[in-house]
Amino acid sequence: MIEVRPRWAKTVLAAVSATALVLGLGMGLGAPAAAAPVAVTAVPAAVEADDGSQMRFKGNPDPEGFFCPDQPVTAGELGDYWQWEPTAAPQLVYQWYRDDTPIAGARTDEYWVQGVDLGHRLWVEVIAQPLFSNTGAVTTRAVGTKKEVKPCATYPVAPGYASVGGSSVVGGTVEIDGHISPGVHVDYYWTRVGDGQLISTASRLRLGLEHYDQEFSLRAVFTKQGAWPVERIYQTFGVSPADLVAKSESxxxxxxxxxxxxxxxxxxxxxxxxxxxxxxxxxxxxxxxxxxxxxxxxxxxxxxxxxxxxxxxxxxxxxxxxxxxxxxxTVSGGSLLAKGKPTISGTASAGLAVAVTKGSWNFAPTSYSYQWYRSGKAIKGATKPTYKLTGTDVGRKITAKVSAKRYGYKTGSVTTAARTVSSAAIKPVGKPKISGTIRRGSTVMATKGSWNITPTSYAYQWYRSGKAIKGATKPKYKITTTDIGRKITAKVSAKRHGFRTGSATTAARTAAGTAFKSVGRPKISGTKKVGYTLTAKPGIASPQATSYSYQWYRDGKAIKGATKKAYKLRAADEGSDMTVKVAAKRAHYSSTSRTSHTAVVAWGPAPDSGGSGGHSSGKAPNRCYYPGGRDFYYC
CATH class of the missing domain: 2.60.40.2700 (Immunoglobulin-like)
Known part of the structure; x- marks a missing residue:
């Protein structure tokens, strides 16, 4: 919408100095002025301009930019000298508005949208004043279209600034690089650069041989309910050749x-x-x-x-x-013969890995094969140079046969000397823990922990202050009244056939009583002046507390010895913030504390201020009192 007032008053450009006039002539009629806009004042006139000096805006009144927080917007064509007639280097004066309220300091053609603008409508008013006129200067006011400030569907970037991710090679896939926020919908337009043909609207573009040695671009439109749509033009990318990889040798x-x-x-x-x-x-x-x-x-x-x-x-x-x-x-008819027997290296204990060497041969083999044996019988699947010993191997003799091969030669085989496998202990790698809220009536659980060998079963024992709890031999345990205030631990034992049992104990946790359902905030009553007594009134506890404890605080610091329900204010309390912390207590329940609201101790006259005046304790702000002790001034 454009609002034009064609019968504005002629205006005297009193602010235009002779120097500015010379500069304006030097720039030429068609060039925009580099100096700051000259302030003009509109005055009603009875005479209408007759020399064509009346300014008229002929362009698009829409401001430009994204009307989202932290984004710049401009007056658009309203700030373009060439969109005004006559185009005699007009002076342009700007004012941005939030709804119908001028925005302080927003008087240039650009405005950065702020968070406070969210949900409001922004618009710009431009006043154009011809710099030169034969009979007088006439100002014209144009108003830009109002735009509502909303979030952007995504962060706007300049065309070509963002790049696609993925692999832009034959057989690769390209897509938008980065996270797309929940609720954001994206429309994709993959285009071939050479002829502008749209080739896909999918979120990902799979590149085939038909795309090789060509360039493509992506235009993505981000939309979201209640937000401004954002269009991104991504960097152009070319499709490169992919790596040729041999999956098996010729x-x-x-x-x-x-x-x-x-x-x-x-x-x-x-x-x-x-x-x-x-x-x-x-x-x-x-x-x-x-x-x-x-x-x-x-x-x-x-x-x-x-x-x-x-x-x-x-x-x-x-x-x-x-x-x-x-x-x-090209040697044919020969056999590969072992010159040195292979050996088994490593500790022969269950749970550990052992390895077999290749041995030495009369001709250099090109490949080897392996077979492990347990007490002379082949172990199924054990056909690699290494073998991890299991519980089944404990007490048995382990051997390995190495077969050497070379094209054109007869395969040679040889078996290692036997090794007897011993048992190994299961050891904790990560200690078990007690999970859950450890208070009366709640159920906690001991985790299994982690072990160097994968156990096949576990055993549990719960302890109270270091002593085994009778019957507590399951992963879960329910905290009882007897446990309150005691240290609770659990021992986890890990077992596996052929391995020595390993055990680990959790860190101790102290059992608490049942929590109060609610405890109200205490209140302070009494005259808040030095010499008077403040009294704490506990808040209501559910269930009802059987006793309370108190601690008074001055300016957030505990007052030594002030642990009773009542507290008599002293000189040190003058002008201080007083609070009291009240702890509700009940058998088998955890003590729960609440702190009162602040009670400010009033400043009072010095003890000798009754007739001769005086001053406060020296604590800021310092007051000096007039005779009588009621009126004071800061000193």
């Missing part, structure tokens, strides 16, 4: 003998359609001249040598990788 097929043909068999990769090329066969690490095909026929020069082939793997949309296959020998 291999060499064929007999390892002179005259036989070896051929590369493709391994498996993380994507289909992989092409192998650029082959190069090697003998003992040296490239064989001319051997650049997928297949190679062995010659006499290869006898007893290590053979392998290098190559490159290619796939569209993926990075090229170099790979290889082989490294074996």
């Amino acid at each position: 291999t060499i097929t064929g007999a390892l003998r002179t005259g036989a043909k070896l051929t590369v068999k493709d391994g498996k990769f993380n994507v289909a359609g992989v092409h192998l090329d650029h082959f190069q066969w090697h003998r003992n690490g040296q490239p064989i001249k001319g051997a650049t095909g997928r297949s190679y026929t062995l010659t006499h020069a290869d006898a007893g040598k290590r053979m392998y082939v290098t190559m490159e793997a290619f796939a569209h949309g993926y990075t090229n990788i170099s790979t290889w296959a082989g490294e074996t020998t």
Whole structure:
């Protein structure tokens, strides 16, 4: 909405100095003035301007920006000189309003929305004054559209400032990077930069080969009930090639003998359609001249040598990788024989891991296999170089058989010397704890704790002040009257077949009595002047308390010896804040304390002020009294 008053009075620009006039001429009619706006005063006039100096706003009155707390908004086109006619470098004066109230100090084209503006409507008033006029200057007032201040659905950022997260490679997924607040709805518009085509409105964009080597952008619109919608334009991103990964190595097929043909068999990769090329066969690490095909026929020069082939793997949309296959020998008919037996290392106790060495062989094996045995019988699934001993192994003889392998050789096997397994103790790693409110009538529970070996069962015993509680042998225990004021602990014993039982005791917790349902705040009665007695009245307790204890406080500090229901005010209390803490007590119940509201001790005249005047105790503020002791002044 624009409000224009075309018949405003001519105004004398008394504030425009000769210097400002020269500067205005130097800038040109079309340039906005760099100096601060000149204040003008509108005066009713009987003469209407006839020289075209009447200003008229022709633009959009909508202010610009997000009308959310902590965000800047501007007058928009209302602050654009070129949106006013005539465009003779007009002076523009601004005033921002909250509802119908001017905002103090908000007199520029920009205003930062504050938390106090939330729920109100903001608008800006602009007064335009032509800088130059033949017959006189006429001011014009324009009013911007009113905008309600609401939260933003999300924090606004400049276009291209935010970036998407995820992996922008073929096969990757990109999405908005960051947390989206509850209740916020987001509309997604994934667009190809080259032709502007919308390709997806999903929250995540899965990148395939069809997206490779192209650029994309995301426009996201955040909306929320009762908030301003926010549009974010994210940084443009390109789709890069993904890593080509060999899931299983390529291999060499064929007999390892002179005259036989070896051929590369493709391994498996993380994507289909992989092409192998650029082959190069090697003998003992040296490239064989001319051997650049997928297949190679062995010659006499290869006898007893290590053979392998290098190559490159290619796939569209993926990075090229170099790979290889082989490294074996052409020796045939030989056997792998152990030169040194493998051994079992580590402590042979249940719950611990032992390992077997590979041993030494007449030829270097290319791989090994393992099998562990318990008293001569193979242990199912125990086929790795390490083995964790169990309770079943206690007292039994453990061995390991190592089989050495090499392509073209007969597999060789050898078994270690036997080791007898001993039992091990279960030890606590983390102590058990007592959980729950430990007061009369409530039930607490002992946690199991953590152990170096996983137990299969637990036993419990609860203690009162170090003595076992008869029959309290379960994880849970109900606090009784006998427990009040005593230290309660629980011992947890962990058990497992083949292991020595381990025990751990919780930290002690003192049992409390039953809590009062409610205790009212005490009150202070009596004259609050030095020499008078204050009396504490306990609040009502439920159930009813059988006794009370008292403690009086001066300015928050306990007064030594002031532990009775009544307290006589003394000179030190003058001008102080007095409170009393009252503790309600009852058998089998926890003592509960409440503190009264503050009672301020009045300042009074000095003892000798009855006729000759005097002064207060010296405690701030200091008062000097006139004769008679009633009237005073600060001194």
